[in-house]
Amino acid sequence: MARYFFELGCKSVTVPDNKGREFSSAEEAHFHAQMIVRQTEAYAHSDDGDDARWIIRITNTDDDFEIVVLFPAKHAHSEQHSAGAH
DSSP: EEEEEEEEEEESSEOOOOSSSSSSHHHHHHHHHHHHHHTTTTTTTSGGGGGGGOEEEEETTTOEEEEEEEEEOOOHHHHHHTTTTO
């Protein structure tokens, strides 16, 4: 098992993950990041435009591995909710 860290951020804000979480593969860590996006995307948008686009940066203990997971663009999020999709 490897420990992965999930740092959330945008241009003006960084939320570090000092604890991390263990997964048996990078694929599982990526799925976990996608779950975080789904759970937090309604709160991670601002009116600052594209400059405020949120990401999750996944790293390992040695900080030599990285995956960047993007939050959906604000307009795509708004269109889904106005169409009644969840």
